[in-house]
Amino acid sequence: MTSKNKINEDLANERRKCNFNIEEVTYILDGGKEKTLQRKKIEDVALNGGASVDDIPEEYLSARERYENAIRKSCIYTNIVKNEVLEITGIENYGSPVLRRTGDAFFKDISPFMLHLGMFVPSIIGQCTAEQQATWLPRALDMKIIGAYAQTELGHGTFIRGLETTATYDPETEEFVLHSPTITSYKWWAGGLGRTANHCTVVAQLYTQGKCHGTHLFIVQIRDLETHMPLPGVKVGEIGPRMGFNTADNGFLGFNNYRIPRMNMMMKNAQVLKDGTYVKAARHGKLTYGTMVFVRVTLVGEASFNLAKAVTIAVRYSAVRRQSELRPGSIEPQILDYPTQQHKLFICIATAHAFQLTASWLWNTFTAVQAEMKKGNVDTLPELHALSSCLKALSTSDATAYIEQCRFACGGHGYMLSSNLPFLYAFVVATRTYEGDYTVLLLQTARFLVKAWEQAESGKVVTPTVAYLNRHFTTNGKMIWDNSPEGIIRVFQSVAAGKISLCVRSIRNRITSGMDHEDAWLMTTVQLVNAAEAHCRSVILHTYWNEIVRLTKHSSDNVKTVLNQLVMLYLTYWALERTGDLLRYSTISENDIDLLQRQYEELLVKIRPNAVGLVDAFDIRDEILQSTLGSYDGRVYERLMEEVQKNPLNKEPVDPSFHKYLKPLMKSKI
Ligand SMILES: CC(C)(COP(=O)(O)OP(=O)(O)OC[C@H]1O[C@@H](n2cnc3c(N)ncnc32)[C@H](O)[C@@H]1OP(=O)(O)O)[C@@H](O)C(=O)NCCC(=O)NCCSC(=O)/C=C/CCCCCCCCCCCCC(=O)O
Numbered sequence: 001m002t003s004k005n006k007i008n009e010d011l012a013n014e015r016r017k018c019n020f021n022i023e024e025v026t027y028i029l030d031g032g033k034e035k036t037l038q039r040k041k042i043e044d045v046a047l048n049g050g051a052s053v054d055d056i057p058e059e060y061l062s063a064r065e066r067y068e069n070a071i072r073k074s075c076i077y078t079n080i081v082k083n084e085v086l087e088i089t090g091i092e093n094y095g096s097p098v099l100r101r102t103g104d105a106f107f108k109d110i111s112p113f114m115l116h117l118g119m120f121v122p123s124i125i126g127q128c129t130a131e132q133q134a135t136w137l138p139r140a141l142d143m144k145i146i147g148a149y150a151q152t153e154l155g156h157g158t159f160i161r162g163l164e165t166t167a168t169y170d171p172e173t174e175e176f177v178l179h180s181p182t183i184t185s186y187k188w189w190a191g192g193l194g195r196t197a198n199h200c201t202v203v204a205q206l207y208t209q210g211k212c213h214g215t216h217l218f219i220v221q222i223r224d225l226e227t228h229m230p231l232p233g234v235k236v237g238e239i240g241p242r243m244g245f246n247t248a249d250n251g252f253l254g255f256n257n258y259r260i261p262r263m264n265m266m267m268k269n270a271q272v273l274k275d276g277t278y279v280k281a282a283r284h285g286k287l288t289y290g291t292m293v294f295v296r297v298t299l300v301g302e303a304s305f306n307l308a309k310a311v312t313i314a315v316r317y318s319a320v321r322r323q324s325e326l327r328p329g330s331i332e333p334q335i336l337d338y339p340t341q342q343h344k345l346f347i348c349i350a351t352a353h354a355f356q357l358t359a360s361w362l363w364n365t366f367t368a369v370q371a372e373m374k375k376g377n378v379d380t381l382p383e384l385h386a387l388s389s390c391l392k393a394l395s396t397s398d399a400t401a402y403i404e405q406c407r408f409a410c411g412g413h414g415y416m417l418s419s420n421l422p423f424l425y426a427f428v429v430a431t432r433t434y435e436g437d438y439t440v441l442l443l444q445t446a447r448f449l450v451k452a453w454e455q456a457e458s459g460k461v462v463t464p465t466v467a468y469l470n471r472h473f474t475t476n477g478k479m480i481w482d483n484s485p486e487g488i489i490r491v492f493q494s495v496a497a498g499k500i501s502l503c504v505r506s507i508r509n510r511i512t513s514g515m516d517h518e519d520a521w522l523m524t525t526v527q528l529v530n531a532a533e534a535h536c537r538s539v540i541l542h543t544y545w546n547e548i549v550r551l552t553k554h555s556s557d558n559v560k561t562v563l564n565q566l567v568m569l570y571l572t573y574w575a576l577e578r579t580g581d582l583l584r585y586s587t588i589s590e591n592d593i594d595l596l597q598r599q600y601e602e603l604l605v606k607i608r609p610n611a612v613g614l615v616d617a618f619d620i621r622d623e624i625l626q627s628t629l630g631s632y633d634g635r636v637y638e639r640l641m642e643e644v645q646k647n648p649l650n651k652e653p654v655d656p657s658f659h660k661y662l663k664p665l666m667k668s669k670i
Pocket residue numbers: 094095096099100103111113114115117118119149151152157158159160161191286289290292293295298302381382385434435436437440444447448
């Protein structure tokens with residue numbers, strides 16, 4: 001074995017200690033053995049040519065070079081996908097999580113094509129008629145046209161109804177006239193729009209026959225396909241450096257009475273006829289928001305995957321890193337042996353599991369609701385909207401906090417871009433804001449919860465995710481504390497019910513004392529966000545536990561044990577995080593809390609020998625991790641030194657600035 005492929009001895013020891021079958025856990029996380037084998041096959045095809053084809057790491061490049069390099073790699077990856085991978089997966093899997101995962105081997109930051117696959121294509125699939133799909137979809141999937149999703153404007157992101165771009169129908173020419181009437185109406189933020197896209201989905205206020213019908217979606221060509229020049233009437237460009245997403249060419253876009261054919265309005269849900277007659281969406285008023293719901297659903301899986309990457313890096317590094325001494329003269333321990341380090345990291349492993357299983361469950365819920373909607377039934381849409389909103393909010397927010405925790409857990413080296421942790425953080429922190437800000441989305445869930453509360457209060461049976469509200473009205477007093485998984489989940493549901501109840505009471509009291517409903521709601525929003533968070537927490541705890549029980553039914557004993565330890569760690573961790581709530585809404589005592597704390601610390605000890613095995617089970621290839629600290633072989637220090645060789649600043653022993661500036665300064669007299 002050469003030193004290049006030698007596994008670090010501490011990491012090798014950790015793998016010898018691992019007492020469960022790693023592949024079995026990988027299969028569970030992937031959704032079955034077949035899916036794992038399929039993923040591995042795709043990764044082999046896509047990555048074995050050597051994915052990260054950068055001679056100089058992208059962080060050393062200028063903004064221009066970085067963008068060009070990102071386009072170069074996007075094209076290489078797209079050709080691999082088109083020519084080799086789609087043969088295995090089928091065209092319908094273009095943009096699937098596996099391809100998204102494999103794509104990470106090509107980019108530390110973002111592919112300028114991400115929004116094309118992540119939102120432009122889904123908006124064609126979700127918002128166009130079959131005839132329109134036949135026109136646009138094959139060209140989009142074949143990358144003959146490249147799109148973005150331009151909804152947000154300088155003045156409005158959250159409040160979609162406040163968007164100012166107009167699309168006015170002209171029956172004379174059977175065209176829509178797109179216009180940006182103010183500076184605040186300029187589209188701002190759309191990924192891929194600044195330099196890459198030649199088309200985009202534009203969200204605009206629809207006017208026809210002198211009446212505004214609210215926001216609708218349009219497919220708009222913005223650049224010439226031969227020259228890539230912006231078309232007359234289109235003003236487009238890149239918005240400038242940001243905290244992450246620096247290779248995503250987020251753009252701005254304005255229109256000056258720019259005409260598009262009538263058939264470029266996405267007409268699956270509402271139509272404008274040739275004569276300008278508006279035909280309203282028959283089924284539900286918010287179906288034009290469908291692409292956002294789809295992306296929110298996928299973002300839960302994104303949160304899980306990125307957290308899995310971060311914790312794989314941090315756990316492997318913590319097994320390799322030795323620091324301090326426990327007793328004078330004793331060998332320095334692996335930092336993974338510190339309970340405080342385990343406290344930082346094991347919750348991240350458990351959370352990645354919780355989010356992955358919740359993401360699969362949410363995806364199944366999403367496809368079931370879609371199937372119902374195809375039959376014309378939209379009754380389950382409000383619950384899906386409430387669920388996808390709060391799960392998107394919480395998963396992205398928790399993942400952000402835990403990725404940062406993983407970075408802290410790597411000390412100084414976690415600050416190095418070559419660890420990949422800063423990139424992961426910058427990518428995931430944006431997910432907390434885009435596709436619906438954290439607070440705003442929790443308030444959407446709160447609307448649903450208050451309505452569900454009122455239904456339960458009037459004796460109606462409510463939908464499954466809020467069924468605990470029916471129980472709330474049949475039991476008296478605080479929930480009896482019970483330290484079993486089911487008991488902890490019940491208590492969390494009682495906490496949610498208690499908080500929703502307080503919100504309803506506050507709103508009613510405020511209205512009784514003279515406020516109108518809007519002000520009463522507004523004054524209660526701090527509590528409403530809190531209640532929606534509590535509800536969502538209970539959904540995650542419940543789903544994680546249920547899924548582990550279901551998925552480990554036929555597992556080997558050791559796999560069952562370790563996955564149970566993780567889910568118990570998760571339940572116990574959150575019970576300890578929320579002792580205030582538990583004291584308020586359940587009969588938990590001081591003694592019970594002491595027992596919980598001890599249980600938590602014992603779980604850390606039990607999980608410790610399997611920690612490296614657990615992160616290995618995420619099965620994330622080195623090319624995808626792209627981390628000096630987290631590679632499978634644990635050659636941390638060697639990789640840090642190798643990376644230094646790529647630093648252009650080290651190319652010459654003396655920097656030209658020495659002669660230009662430093663030396664004159666040193667020679668100058670005071
Ligand atoms: C919901 C709002 C906040 C408010 O809307 P409004 O119209 O004012 O509505 P309300 O009055 O509040 O509510 C009225 C009722 O409507 C209900 N409602 C609201 N929304 C929905 C909905 N979506 N579905 C159903 N029902 C809905 C609501 O509950 C009310 O009901 P009721 O009256 O109480 O009964 C809204 O304005 C809003 O959503 N704001 C947020 C704006 C937003 O999200 N913008 C997103 C812009 S796009 C963006 O941000 C993109 C970012 C980058 C994305 C990157 C994508 C990554 C994907 C990863 C995977 C990619 C794979 C690629 C593969 C590869 O690379 O290889």
